[in-house]
Amino acid sequence: MSSGFGMCATWGPGRTFFYNEAYVPFLGTRHPGAFGRPIDEVWHDVWDDIAPLVERAMSGETVRLEDLHLVMTRRGRPEDTYWTFSYSPLRDGDEVMGILDVAYETTEAFVAKERSRVNAERVQLALGAGAIIGTWFWDLPTDRFTIDEAFARSFGLDPALGHEGIPLEQIIATVHPDDRNGLIAAIDEVIARGGNYAHQYRVRRLDGKYYWIEANGRVDWAEDGTPSLFPGVLIDVEERRAVEAERDRAITALRTLNDELERRVEERSADLLRAEEALRQAHKMEAVGQLTGGLAHDFNNLLAGISGSLELMGLRLNQGRTADVEKYLSAAQGAAKRAAALTHRLLAFSRRQTLDPKPTDINRLIRGMEELICRTVGPSIELAVVEDTVLSPALVDPSQTENALLNLCINARDAMPEGGTITIETANISLNPDAARIRDLPEGEYLTLCVTDTGCGMAPDIKSRVFEPFFTTKPIGAGTGLGLSMIYGFAQQSGGQVHITSDVGEGTTVCLYLPRHHGDVEIGDTSDERRSLSRSDQGETVLVVDDEATVRMLVADVLQELGYAVIEAADSVAGLRILQSDIPIDLLVSDVGLPGGMNGRQMADAARQSRPELKILFITAYAENAAVGNGVMEPGMAVITKPFAIEVLASRVQEMIARP
CATH class of the missing domain: 3.40.50.2300 (Response regulator)
Incomplete structure (x- = not known):
């Protein structure tokens, strides 16, 4: 196996694999581990392809494969190569004990043969289509062109010159000035490397007009490695170039139209954004007007009660009639407290109220309010409480939570003038990214406090406005329109959210989503008994x-x-x-x-x-x-x-x- 050809062999029952140095490039990274191993392990990745060839050789047949294509890594990069293999049986006496595989590279011969085949097919296609419009033969050492009559007409030359031989400079004299440098560079390049040549350019014919042609040829070298012959043909590509030019014009027009459409879409989008911003500003001003109008109305009423009571107190004191002072004082204090409650609701809506969050057991909070809620909603309303027995605590302000729950129950009662059922329900819930996005919350763990009624429900246009301050569907004097807006502000300030589900005739469910608190709940003194306030003895x-x-x-x-x-x-x-x-x-x-x-x-x-x-x-x-x-x-x-x-x-x- 000292031959310069790549050779490998197998021997024995285990088909042990051997090879010479010339075979190593075939193995790649399999070398040197392949030596002495069974052949089916060495070539396990292609064994299904080569196993039939090995079996044929082991049966005594000589198998030959020509121009087999292999991609091999040589000179640091993958290359397309072609090889011829010959599989022969190796005998020990009459018994076949192994095979011999001789391989030699046929890449250069195969590529040359394939190039000739492609060129021949191209010429035949051109001839069949009537596209060839001239031929040439260029003797490179003497720089003499021999051309046929069709070539001469294509270049606007005297046909008689073609039989005598003319130099390159005279040939390219009629080439379009813009194409001449490119043509010379293409010619120099193919002469330097040898092989196939193809280049398109414009030439001026006898009518004075320029036409597109394609020159196809091949540079052959002499035995000493110098350029020798350069034969070729001319192909008329004028019509093809015209089609390509029309295609390019169409593409350019399409791009221009697309750019114009994009510009118009951008302008339209900008107009829509401006209109949307104007509409948003109008809605904002409407909300501000509604807020300030409702605020002025309620505060004017309260201020009238306060100022009127104070004036009457002063008048009665001047008259010495002190019996009525207590009545006016109580009226002024009551109006002041209602004003404080109103500002508290406004601060809750704007999420700027002062909260005192504590770990709170929401189930215990509900149980502590059941009696108050029942008295508030009246005997015609049935109250049902559904507790999650393993409900996590929430870090919230207990008094504000109670206020929110009571407001929700009052709203539910007002939605059921003929009576019905209010259901208060608590639950632990985990929101994945999609569920959290729908509820406008970060993903994570929450608890829900939901109040459901069996009342009249809400239309979509009403539901979309329920959180606006001073918006109410109740008769004048029956509500301020701040209840749900206060609950909305409280929930968001507590790190949660409010979600409403309602359909006309199907009732309403309002759910508070509050973040869970992982910790213990402090059970404080819930007594309403006031401490007696004594004077300081230290005078701090x-x-x-x-x-x-x-x-x-x-x-x-x-x-x-x-x-x-x-x-x-x-x-x-x-x-x-x-x-x-x-x-x-x-x-x-x-x-x-x-x-x-x-x-x-x-x-x-x-x-x-x-x-x-x-x-x-x-x-x-x-x-x-x-x-x-x-x-x-x-x-x-x-x-x-x-x-x-x-x-x-x-x-x-x-x-x-x-x-x-």
């Missing part, structure tokens, strides 16, 4: 900072009534100056929104640099994120919302001062 010092003089005066009077020493400041600069002094301060009571360049939270944080144990009570009209640390109170901080009852203020102050 409280700093009150508020830019509203009336509020500052009232807070100071309440605290002084409780026996505290009070220091007042009207802005954050004056307050911080006192806090950075040596004056002992046991409690800071501060508004959130303050003039002086700092809000109440910023002033408190600055004060804690020198007084780290300072106790702080914020009083605010709403919970600004910057003031309350994005809703998170630090230890020793608390917040109450304006307007507040005097008892609430006094109780919270005493509670904070009493803390260690």
Whole structure:
């Protein structure tokens, strides 16, 4: 097996595989592990193809395969190669014990033969179509062209010159100036490499017009490796080029039309976006008008009650008639409380109310409200509660949750004037990305608190507006239209969402989605019993900072009534100056929104640099994120919302001062 041909052999019952050095390129990465292994393991990936050939040789037949195509990696890249194989049996006496496979490469001969076949087919096709319009024979060493009469006519030359032989420069004299350099470069390239040649260009004929032709030929080299002969034919491609030019024009026109369509679509889209924005702005202004109109209406009524009661109180006091003062005082206080409730609902809708979230057992909360709900909805309404017995707790403000649940039950009652059933249901739920996207929530784990009625239901146009402030379907005076908007704001501020399902005549289901809380529930004292407020024996010092003089005066009077020493400041600069002094301060009571360049939270944080144990009570009209640390109170901080009852203020102050 020392031959220069690639040779391999198998021997013995196991068909052990052997090969010479010239066979290694066939094996690729199989070498050297293939040596001495069974042939079916070496060529396992192609065994189904070669097994029949091996079996034929093992049966005593000589098998020959010519020009077998193989893709081989040589010179660092895959190459198309062609090989001839000869399988012969190897005998030990009369018994065939193996096979011998001799392989040699036929790539160059096969490619040359295939090229000749393709060229012959091309010429035959051209001749059959009448496309050949001339032939040439170029003797490269002497640079003499011999051309036929058709070639001469195609180039606008004298046909007599073609028999004598003319130089290349005279041949290309009638080539279009724009095509001449490309033609010369193509000719130089094929002479340098040898082989096939094809190039299209324009030539001027005797009528003075330019026509497209294609020159097809082949450069043959002499035995010494120098270019020798360059024969070829001319093919008329004028019609083909005309078709291609028409196609290119059509493509260009189509692209232009497409660009124009895209431009018009963009303009139309921009117009639609502008119209949509204008419509959105109109809806926004309509909502603002509805909000301000409803707000002005309700507050004017409340202010009329307050101012009228105060005027009558003053009149009765001047007259010495004190018997009616208590009546007017109660009326003014009632109107003030209703005004506070109204602003609370507005803040809930805008998601800026002050929440006090705690781990809450929603099932326990519902059980604690069942009696109140039954009394509120009346005897004609049946109440059913369906609890999830393994319901997770929720981190929510319990009082606001109770308020939301009561509002939902009242709305359900109003939807069933003839009586019906209200069902309160709780459940744990996990939302995958698709379900969460439908409900406008992040995916994750939630619990649901749903209230379902058997009432009249809602039409789609009504359902789409129920969260708008002051929107109501109830008669004038029967509702403010803030109930559902408040619930919507509360749910979103708590990290959840509200979802309504309703059809006319089929009832309504309103579901609160609230994030689950993974922790224990604190069971606090639910007694409504008020603590008795006693005067301080220590005379602790409280700093009150508020830019509203009336509020500052009232807070100071309440605290002084409780026996505290009070220091007042009207802005954050004056307050911080006192806090950075040596004056002992046991409690800071501060508004959130303050003039002086700092809000109440910023002033408190600055004060804690020198007084780290300072106790702080914020009083605010709403919970600004910057003031309350994005809703998170630090230890020793608390917040109450304006307007507040005097008892609430006094109780919270005493509670904070009493803390260690």
